[in-house]
Amino acid sequence: MIDTVTYSKIVYEMIKKNFRNILRSKSSALIILLGPFLIILLIGLAFNTTGLHNIKVSIYAEETNDVFEEIVTSLKDNEFTVIDSTTEEECIDFVKNGEAHICISFSGDLTSDEIERKLTFHVDYSKVNLVFSILNVITHEVDSIAEDLSVEYTKLLIEQMDATAQEISEKSSTITSLANNAEQMQQNLELLSAELKSMQVDSDSFGLSDVESQIADSSSQIDEFGAIAEETTESGLALLDELESYITSFETELQTQIDTIEDFDDTVSSYATLACSFDFSSVDGLDFDPCDELGEIEDSLDEAISQAESAGDDFDEIVSQLDDVRDDLDTALESQQEILDAASENIESLSAQLGESATKIDELGNQRDSIVADLDEMISALDENLATIDDIQTGIEEISDNLANAEITDPEQIVNPILTQIKPILESKSYLDYTMPALLVLVVMFMSILLSSTIVMTEKNTRAYFRNYITPVPDVTFLLSIYLTNIIIVFIQGIILLFIAQLAFGVSIFANLISILIALILISSIFILLGMSIGYLFVSEETGTLASISMASIFLLFSSFLIPIESLSEAIGAIAKYNPFVISESVLRQLLIFGNSIFAAMNDVMLLLFYLIILSVILYMCEMVDKRRLR
């Protein structure tokens, strides 16, 4: 094992060798020695200023007026070079061609009351950092003019508000009257509704039901009477028919008897004729004459027949009379039926008329209900209207009160209600003070990454590299020696930068020197380890240098140096916060600008320490990879 003293001597010898290697290359020595002087000189001269200058503004106006002239004069007063353009296109072309930094186009009359009036800034966002600086200055000039216009417009507005308050006050009584009228109308409608509600408009109340029932009774009585009459007539007719039948059968029987008698009479007559042809006188013991007797019987029979026939004729007469009676009965029945039918029809007609009347009365009742409902709706609508009118009245009264009670009536106070004042939290005068932390990190970063990767590459490409690895010195010693060589160079350069910044440009460093130096070592270490890792990882010097520049450029791009990281996309912005450049700048800002000790930036310092550990591991792994490549 090598003891510490020997080990230190070995490391010292390695560092000495590294310095010899660097310094014996003229270009390297020149960069290392003169680099920091040149950088700080250029940065100091470039940034030691308080504002923008030599800004060219091309302007175009449709028509010129006092406001336009005022803006142009204001720009010229602030050392802007104003270029007049005849058209808006020409104005924009000046920016495109680089002859102007910004084009301002005035359209419309800026002082007239026309709606169409605007001020358009045509800017070249490819010069993003310059655009906002110029815009900031120019808009400041324009804003002051616009503010005057705002005050004027506000005055007009306030006057119109006063007139409105007066008008409202005048019209307030009209609204009260409107409310009273509506209230009266509501009362009237309520009365009308009540009256209509009290009206009995239905068929029952008119007694039509009783009439209907009576008519129905009459109708049934007529029907009953008709039925009884018809039944009676039919009974009479039946009796007549029966009687006629009896008579007819009796007549038939009588005819039969007559015929029998006539037959008998004929017989008797024949007998009489016969008997008379005989002389019954000679008949002993016959005390009568048969001819006579038979003649007498025949006479009796004739008489009987005559009587029977007479009776028959009587019967016929009766039948005839019965037929007359039947006819009379039929006639009576028909006339009765006709009368009953007429009565029935009359009753039905009456009943129908009653039904129609009842329907109409019911319809009338429905219409009344509908009217009452409409009236109720009207009343409730009127209620709402009254409430609205009340609200309007209250609102108008409030507006009136508010207008009357408006405390701020000064247009200038309205235009600028909050007086803004920007005060720098540190007493600096130039951009150099603000940008010093970022510039310092930038220089340290580029120096560290490029120098360390170059030294590693040079070391790797020397043929002695192999001999180093076959000596009994642990591999990590070579890493340590290269790191120490770099840190010494970068540290010295950093100190030179800081001292020149202090002495030549008045940037304060002595007050917080220890913390600044600690931070400088820490920041340099991170970028040196990164540069060394790149050096070991890449095979050729060209790709290594390219990777170093690319890496440093990435750190620079994703920092607030060019554009604020807050303006990056959310995801990239979140990652960019952990950019070593951003963290280093944050630490140095706290130390250089605010004069804090390194403990005030402990979170960032811890993060840098974390990076340091991670990068040490990565560096060792890269060296192992490179050593394998050597094998």
Next chain:
Amino acid sequence: MQGNQPPLISCQNVYKKLGMNLILKNINLDIYPNEIFGIIGVSGAGKTTLLRSLIGFYKINHGTVLYQDKDISKQTELIRKIFGFGSQDNCFYEKLTLFENLMYFGQLYAVPEKERIQRANELLGLVGLAEDKNTLAKNLSGGMKRRLDLACSLMHSPKILILDEPTAGLDPGLRKHMWDLIMKINKTGTTVIVSSHLLSEIEHFCTRIGIINHGEMLKVGPPNELKDLYSRDEEIHLETWPGNYKQIADEIRKQRLPVNYLTVKEHKIIAYTPQAEFVLHKVLIILENMRERLLDVSVDKPSLNEVFEALTEKQRIKGISEDKLIEYIKSALKKGATKDKIEQTLLHQGWPEDVINGAMIKIS
């Protein structure tokens, strides 16, 4: 054991894999004190891997390396102190002076400062660069650079100096100068292991030689012993005019002269024979009869190159199956070669006689 001396370094069953390739296969090698041991082999044979394994730059996968009978395989620091390593690549810093380079590498070996200064001056004197001690290394000539590299590898006074192709890229004059220097260093008691593909140098300067091919140590021994072992023939080199070598060769074969192998190379006819005097006499008669004018004639023992070629060819053929041997004989017969000629060629290549006879019987 060489004489009564035990080996200084002994490699036993050493295997080394680089990636998926087995570069060293079962290397067994003894290096004795104060010898100059030469390792020869074609490019990719495993010379550099063997040397770098010895100095501990590569860790061997299997086997042991003994230093004075002690296993030092895992004692990297000790190995690096024992060995010095010089190469053809000039492993020093070109932007440092010669003295600074020596001081730097001396410091890496933890040589105390006074001793370092003394040693640096001594070495600069030894390699003949004392006058240029403050010259930047980049301003040296090729030969001087190689000597500086040698001096750098000796700064820690190693017991064994390993040199990987130390004369590669140097002109013959510088090569000789370099070898003189190596001999001088060897005489100071430093054992030297040197690899080269220039076999004539190795043959001339090394006490023993190891022939390595495809990672295998084919043979180890003194140069003459190796030559005797692999060829008891002598070489007759003839250069004639107009140089009808084919007809000359046919005439030699026709007369059945005791020639084992006959070949034409670099506009010369070379005959390998155990009876050089007799054959040369006969050949001169043949040349006279054929009206060939003798331009040059020489009789030599075969060079180490011949031994090397024979050994490597034998190793190549060992990898060929009997079937392939039969195919080879058949194709040679088709091309018009006689059986005798084929047999001679195969014997010369190191094929065992019984194997050749077996193949011939199968073909007939």
